[in-house]
Amino acid sequence: MCAGMFLVQLDVTIVNVALPHIGADLRTGLPGMQWVVDSYTVVLAACLLAAGVVGDRLGHRTVAVAGLALFGAASLLCGLAPGIGTLVAARALQGFAAALLLPSTLAVVNTTFPERAEQARALGIWAGVSALALPCGPVLGGLLVTLAGWRSVFLVNLPVVVVAIVLTLRRVGRDEPAPDRRLDVPGVLAAAVALLALTYCAIAYGHSGVSAQTAAAAVVAVLGTAALAWWERRAPEPLFPPSVLGGSRFVGANAVAAMMNFVGIGFVFVVTLYLQGVRHHDALSAGVMLLPLFAPLALCAPITGRLAARYGPRLPMLGGLLLGTAGAACLSLVTPTGPYAALLPALLGLGFGMGLLTASVVAAALRAGPPSRPGLSSGVNNTARQAAGALGVAVLGAIVQDPADAERFTSGLRWAGGLSALLWIAAIVITLRTVPGPQERAG
Structure with missing residues (x-):
């Protein structure tokens, strides 16, 4: 399950580094580059809950294998795309395949480790292994783009798909399908x-x-x-059951998850354009410069899992949101010609903030959801995150505009940082009001 999640996460960060080269080769501007990212995330978000139901009906192991195979086929189409329209369509197919994968990986982990403390630790491992894709993506993507061109960032998925399918068939037991579930x-x-x-x-x-x-x-x-x-x-049998959405704890956890991804995915998109379009770094250099953002995600995830298991998810969520707010506010230091050191506090703040948030906000959502419906809970959580990520790319991209105008882009980047900080402050308030603390949890 970690291998499948690694694949989906790798594709997010590896593509961002390749965007300027895709734009130049396929003769498309900022809107085209936004759709390369958002065609994937929009379809992923729209299909996640349905995929969770399909996983419940057919068995999550079966659906995970099907998702991996389709993801490989879509990656091949992306790598062979002759124009921006074909690439966007192939990315949408990748998003559908990822929708099949995400709820099933989380549902398998959730049902394999039913005890709460054990489950929180397992989620930490799941998030940590998948988060390794985040620091790998920019560096590997930059290296591949430099040596073999942007198409290689999609074709590299093929051997990962083969390994993930073999591991899933060998290591994951068949689960009991529920054919009475309706889509x-x-x-x-x-x-x-x-x-x-x-x-x-x-x-x-x-x-x-x-x-x-x-x-x-x-x-x-x-x-x-x-x-x-x-x-x-x-x-x-509604996609969003009112009985589930009516709970303030479940809604609160997923609202925080949405705000996290709105800022995080949108931030990665605009900062990548800043490094390559405004500062004119090559793909490999930009990938290395993004490591202070992605490395903390991989380092913090297992620790966050243990913290959530011992103290509940509220404390690591608050810590992550505070760090992320500070990081977003530090975008006010960025200028068109300033040193990389001016960007570093923003990267570190957001990286450590997301590292503390990711596993804990997933744990909070799963605990607040119905215990008998892990596929539904994971589907709602991932839908909230992916939908908000697509909107983050669209909205923050609209704020910063074209990186060819360095002054306007950098001014927009500072406005994007201010909006991000305000959103995460709102997430702090939601966390305090809806996510139970250690005493409430113990009671």
Whole structure:
């Protein structure tokens, strides 16, 4: 399961480093680069909950293997893409494959380790191993782009897929499927339309401002959201069960998870463009410079798992949010020609903040969800994170604009840092109000 999650995470960070080269080779601007990231995350977010239900129906081991095989095929299509349209479509297929993988990996871990302390430690290992992909991605991506071109960052997935499939078939036991579970197709479609329209609206607004296209996308997003809310109250087996979403602890944990990824994924996108588009570093140098952001994620995840097991998730969540807020505020120090040292505090703050947050916010969501529905709980949590990550790329990308205008981009980067800090301050308030402390947990 860690191998499958490693694959999905590797693809996120390895692609960011390749974006300027993809843009130059396929003759696309900032909106095209945003869609290379967001076509993956939008489809991933829209299909996650449905994939969790499919995993419950067919067995999570079976669905994980299918997801790995499809991810490999989509990676091959990405590596052979002749134009930006084909690449975006292949990335969307990758997102669908990742949607099959994510809930199943987490559900298998959750059911294999049912005792709470043991489960928290297992989640720490799961998050730690998968987080190794984050520091590996920029450096490996930079090296591959430098030596073999941007297509190699997708083709490198193929041997990882083979290893992950073999490990899953050998080491993961078959789970009992639940064929009576029904898939909420209207809910899936409404959620996909709403998220796709909202993401398109943000990207189009950043590219051309207020226009008929952005207005139409906004209307579609509102109608899609309204249709989703209306249907979920009437569906026989809703995608978002009101009984689950009605719990303040579950909603709070997932709201914090969403804010975490909005800032984290959006931050990676804009900082990568800053290093390569404004400061003109090559892909390998930019990848190495991103290590202070990604390395703490891998280092902190196992420690966070143990902290959450012993003290509950609230304390590491608060610590991570405080560090992340400070890191986002440090973006005010960045200038078009300033030293790398001015960016370093922002990278370290966000890196250690995300390292403390990731495993603990997942543990908080799983504890607050229904014990009999781990696939649903993990699906909602991952949906919140991935949807917010797609919006983070769209919104922060719209704020910073084209890196060709260094002054405007850097000014936008400082505004993006201010918005990120405000969001994480709001997440601190939500954590204090909804995530139980050690005494409440013990009681």
